[in-house]
Amino acid sequence: MSLRVAKLSTLGSLLWLLPGASWAGGIMIYEAGQEGAGLANAGAAALASDPSVLMNNPAGLTELPGTQISANGQVIFGDISFSRDASNQFDGNEGGNALQYLPGASLFVSHQINDQASIGFGMYGNFGLAVDYDDDWAGRYFTQEAAVIGVSLQPTYAYKINDDLSIGFGPRMMYGYYRTEVAVNNNLLGLANRPDGQLEYKDTDFGVGFNMGLLYRVNESTRVGLAYTSKVDLEFSDRPSVDDISNPLLNLALQRLNVDNLDIDMEVPQTALLSVAHDLDSQWTLLASLGWQDWSEFGNIGVEVDANNLGTSRTVDRQYKDTWHASVGAQYQASPKLRWSMGLGYDSSAVDDEDRTVDNPMAESWRLAAGVNYAVEQGLDLHMAYTLIWLGDMEVEQTKQRSGDTLSGSFDNSSLHVIGGGATWRF
Numbered sequence: 001m002s003l004r005v006a007k008l009s010t011l012g013s014l015l016w017l018l019p020g021a022s023w024a025g026g027i028m029i030y031e032a033g034q035e036g037a038g039l040a041n042a043g044a045a046a047l048a049s050d051p052s053v054l055m056n057n058p059a060g061l062t063e064l065p066g067t068q069i070s071a072n073g074q075v076i077f078g079d080i081s082f083s084r085d086a087s088n089q090f091d092g093n094e095g096g097n098a099l100q101y102l103p104g105a106s107l108f109v110s111h112q113i114n115d116q117a118s119i120g121f122g123m124y125g126n127f128g129l130a131v132d133y134d135d136d137w138a139g140r141y142f143t144q145e146a147a148v149i150g151v152s153l154q155p156t157y158a159y160k161i162n163d164d165l166s167i168g169f170g171p172r173m174m175y176g177y178y179r180t181e182v183a184v185n186n187n188l189l190g191l192a193n194r195p196d197g198q199l200e201y202k203d204t205d206f207g208v209g210f211n212m213g214l215l216y217r218v219n220e221s222t223r224v225g226l227a228y229t230s231k232v233d234l235e236f237s238d239r240p241s242v243d244d245i246s247n248p249l250l251n252l253a254l255q256r257l258n259v260d261n262l263d264i265d266m267e268v269p270q271t272a273l274l275s276v277a278h279d280l281d282s283q284w285t286l287l288a289s290l291g292w293q294d295w296s297e298f299g300n301i302g303v304e305v306d307a308n309n310l311g312t313s314r315t316v317d318r319q320y321k322d323t324w325h326a327s328v329g330a331q332y333q334a335s336p337k338l339r340w341s342m343g344l345g346y347d348s349s350a351v352d353d354e355d356r357t358v359d360n361p362m363a364e365s366w367r368l369a370a371g372v373n374y375a376v377e378q379g380l381d382l383h384m385a386y387t388l389i390w391l392g393d394m395e396v397e398q399t400k401q402r403s404g405d406t407l408s409g410s411f412d413n414s415s416l417h418v419i420g421g422g423a424t425w426r427f
Helices: 035-040 058-063 250-255
Strands: 003-005 067-079 082-084 102-112 119-126 131-134 145-160 167-184 197-217 220-227 232-238 241-243 262-268 272-279 282-294 300-304 313-317 323-334 340-347 367-378 379-400 404-426
Touching: 035 323, 035 340, 035 367, 035 379, 035 404, 058 119, 058 145, 058 167, 058 197, 058 220, 119 167, 167 232, 167 262, 197 262
Parallel strands: none
Antiparallel strands: 003 262, 003 300, 067 102, 067 404, 082 404, 102 119, 119 145, 131 145, 145 167, 167 197, 197 220, 197 232, 197 241, 220 272, 232 262, 272 282, 282 323, 300 313, 323 340, 340 367, 367 379, 379 404
């Protein structure tokens, strides 16, 4: 994901404001409330048990008979709490738990046109998280609050070439929302003891990409799925709200710059996923996935300054890198009505320890998931899933480029919890 964040700068380099990205980089949200959320993404491109498969592999729609509707909801919460160490040079508290509750919902529909063709539609959010620190925390000049949310709409067409091979394609239309708040230091150059100012920015945009995939039946017991998701470009552009700037030098610089816009170009990453599903017997299905996500573009941050007499453009590389995903899982059909799911997944980090920042406290992550599906009656299933996403300890040392002051500490025992569920109707 490429995030090019426009910064406000002052004449004479008096003000350096960085509206941070939300805590989303390097971590995709595999959980959208669907039954497969209990598998930690294992087998996601090969297992077609309900219409939500179009999110991971559009070709899977050819495996679904008749008309099916799946409605789901989930909530993400957890603990991302910062602790200062002896090297920290900023005053203020430690920010509290920065991870906010993030609810979500999804809707998937599939319809079999004939023995070869199927269509579907999905509305889902599998990209975006948020951080919200206390306003007066030690890292307030880096970020106080940030959120990015992407909601996708995906019409889909799938075609069975023969009994073993299916293909699928769907344009992915994403509505994106971005919001950030950051404190402004009115005491630059040691002038008086003034309270902080505030910068707030928010905007929405609409971008388009596509999902495509293949599903191949090796034999009666084994399916292999290969899926690709293109990047989606989101371009946010709005006038930032800057309040309570009481330092006369900062006010003068802002007036001379005549700041109009803050431009943020965000590239939701392209991904590739290979999955296998194997029916061991009539009760057990074994699943696995390998995936790649293109987060390396996320490190290219373009700087744009809107001013009457000054124009500046340069790139700051935050050293983000591509990530890899691996997961294994299983489903157990305990009875004709009851099916259990379980999965274990791993995602590498998009950033090395020395490059971690508080606006994106990323690390490698482990997923441990479990779920249950219950057939209430013919044509109606209910499902529920839980996922623990473990990030562990994340050290941070981040320095302001103008003053040289350093924010230093760590996020200890960081984790997320995802609880979701829903229903699938079959006609």
